[in-house]
Amino acid sequence: xxxxxxxxxxxxxxxxxxxxxxxxxxxxxxxxxxxxxxxxxxxxxxxxxxxxxxxxxxxxxxxxxxxxxxxxxxxxxxxxxxxxxxxxxxxxxxxxxxxxxxxxxxxxxxxxxxxxxxxxxxxxxxxxxxxxxxxxxxxxxxxxxxxxxxxxxxxxxxxxxxxxxxxxxxxxxxxxxxxxxxxxxxxxxxxxxxxxxxxxxxxxxxxxxxxxxxxxxxxxxxxxxxxxxxxxxxxxxxxxxxxxxxxxxxxxxxxxxxxxxxxxxxxxxxxxxxxxxxxxxxxxxxxxxxxxxxxxxxxxxxxxxxxxxxxxxxxxxxxxxxxxxxxxxxxxxxxxxxxxxxxxxxxxxxxxxxxxxxxx
Numbered sequence: 436x437x438x439x440x441x442x443x444x445x446x447x448x449x450x451x452x453x454x455x456x457x458x459x460x461x462x463x464x465x466x467x468x469x470x471x472x473x474x475x476x477x478x479x480x481x482x483x484x485x486x487x488x489x490x491x492x493x494x495x496x497x498x499x500x501x502x503x504x505x506x507x508x509x510x511x512x513x514x515x516x517x518x519x520x521x522x523x524x525x526x527x528x529x530x531x532x533x534x535x536x537x538x539x540x541x542x543x544x545x546x547x548x549x550x551x552x553x554x555x556x557x558x559x560x561x562x563x564x565x566x567x568x569x570x571x572x573x574x575x576x577x578x579x580x581x582x583x584x585x586x587x588x589x590x591x592x593x594x595x596x597x598x599x600x601x602x603x604x605x606x607x608x609x610x611x612x613x614x615x616x617x618x619x620x621x622x623x624x625x626x627x628x629x630x631x632x633x634x635x636x637x638x639x640x641x642x643x644x645x646x647x648x649x650x651x652x653x654x655x656x657x658x659x660x661x662x663x664x665x666x667x668x669x670x671x672x673x674x675x676x677x678x679x680x681x682x683x684x685x686x687x688x689x690x691x692x693x694x695x696x697x698x699x700x701x702x703x704x705x706x707x708x709x710x711x712x713x714x715x716x717x718x719x720x721x722x723x724x725x726x727x728x729x730x731x732x733x734x735x736x737x738x739x740x741x742x743x744x745x746x747x748x749x750x751x752x753x754x755x756x757x758x759x760x761x762x763x764x765x766x767x768x769x770x771x772x773x774x775x776x777x778x779x780x781x782x783x784x785x786x787x788x789x790x791x792x793x794x795x
Contacts, residue, residue, distance in 0.1 A: 436536050438466060442480050444527050444534055445543045448473035454480065463671075467546065475518070477546035478525060482539055488671055491540050493585030495532040498670045499524055500583060501576060501646065508575045519547045519659075520666050550657040550665055556689045559712035561662060565653040565689070566713040568664035569681055570720025576646040577724045581675035584646050588672065591649060592680050594634050594739065597746045598627060604753040612753050616768075619749055622775055623742075630742050632735055633679050641728045647676040651685035678729050682717055683736030687744065689713045690737075691777055696770045703773055704780045705737065711791050718795045734788035738781040745774035 438454050449470040457467035457479065464482040488494050505521045514520060524532055525543040533542040556562035590596035605613055605620065613620070636642045648655070649672035657665045688695070690709040693702035722730075751758045752767035759767055781788070 438480070441534060441536060441541050442466075442468050442543070444529075445478075445480075445525050446528055447478060447525065447543070448475065468543070475545070477548065479544045479546050480541065481544070482541050483533070483671070485538065485540055488587060490585060490587045491533060491535075494587045494671060495524070495542065497584050497587065497673050498522070499532055500579070501670060501673055504579045505572075505575050518545060519550070522547075522666065522668060522670060547657055547666055547668075550659065552654050552657060554654050556653050556709060556713075559708060561653065561658075562689050562709050562712040563716035564658070564662060564664050565656045566685055566716030567720050568656045568667055568716075569648060569651045569685055570717040571664075572648055572667045573645060573678065573681060574720050574724055579646055581644045581646050584673065584675055586674050588674065591672065591674060592676060592743060594630050594743050594746070597743055597750070598623070598630075601746050601750045601753075604750045608753065610753065610755045612768075616749070616753070619745075619771060619775060622779075623746055623749070626742065626778075629735075630739055633677060633732060633739055636728060636732065637677055642677050642679075642732070643726065643729075644675040645678055646673060647678065647681045648672065649674055649676060649680055649684070651681045652688045653685075678721065678725060679733065679736035679739065682714075682733060683740035685717065686710060686713055686737045687740040687774075687777065691741075693773065693777075695773060696766065697773045698769055700772060700776045703776045705777065705784055707784065707787060707791070710737070710788065714791055715795055718792070722795075730792075734785060734792050737788055738778055738785065741774040741777035741781065745771045745778060748774060 439451065442451055442454055447468065447470050449472050451468055452471040453469045454466050456465070458465045463484050466480040468478040468480050470476050470478070483491065485491065502522055502524060506517065506523070509517045509520055523545040525545065526532060527534055533540050553561055556565060601623065633642070637644070648667060650669055655669045656667055659665050690706050690713060692704045692706050697703055748759065748767045748771035752771060756767050761767055
């Protein structure tokens with residue numbers, strides 16, 4: 436079916452007058468749908484990447500449950516302008532959450548008007564506000580049972596699983612690249628124990644599974660024109676996990692002085708001012724729900740997340756670049772080195788991380 440025909444199967448008000456490509460996401464294909472003479476005229480139509488997200492039923496049910504719960508919280512709090520503060524799924528005319536057409540899966544959300552997005556945090560105010568929104572997201576969902584949320588990408592942030600994958604790749608060495616990677620492999624292997632701390636605590640029940648976002652880049656927060664947070668978006672990776680996942684990935688992307696694929700490792704370090712701002716925003720939103728073990732181990736997240744990304748990128752490089760899109764042959768190796776350098780810098784600043792978290 437054409438995009439127009441697909442859009443016409445959803446409960447949209449009035450006549451659809453235009454459908455145009457929208458946004459710059461790397462996973463899903465996104466369109467803005469305009470309905471003329473409707474009280475709410477704009478909507479977002481997406482074709483979901485089924486290669487990445489294989490359990491569409493689970494994924495869409497996750498989003499539906501989470502969105503409905505957040506809406507309920509907003510109503511209970513008498514929040515104004517609710518329609519701009521959560522993502523609402525628009526059902527099909529048959530009442531379904533999505534449409535399947537020739538192996539392709541389509542869905543529609545409300546469009547949040549008059550917003551802006553930052554690809555990275557340009558200053559500490561944006562870092563704080565973005566982190567506050569992610570923390571608020573976690574807190575809003577803290578009384579929703581995680582067991583009712585499907586793990587759509589099993590072991591997504593399980594470092595033991597990622598390390599096992601790396602060892603399997605090293606043993607197979609399909610592209611004969613391992614001989615070039617002794618320094619990186621030695622670095623990873625020397626940190627198996629410390630990087631497994633959070634996973635071990637979860638396995639012992641000392642930290643609790645929560646419903647986490649799992650992709651806490653600043654560009655997944657929509658801001659209003661006064662730079663106040665409106666809504667957290669990109670809900671495809673919502674799964675049960677630990678608070679460290681959202682905090683760690685946000686810190687990794689927000690407080691890095693270099694690029695994720697920076698070839699010059701001298702550019703890469705943790706900016707403590709940005710670390711403090713993101714930490715302050717996040718903790719302001721979540722401190723009332725954390726247990727003592729979560730609080731005391733939160734600083735480890737800034738070590739774990741660049742490490743886990745480095746492990747994943749190194750694994751992909753060894754396997755022949757089968758997961759991450761690359762722009763040149765050594766791209767995944769450059770990415771892996773950059774992430775492992777950030778993890779190493781985090782080790783050097785770990786005591787400062789602890790001081791900042793304790794003060795907050």
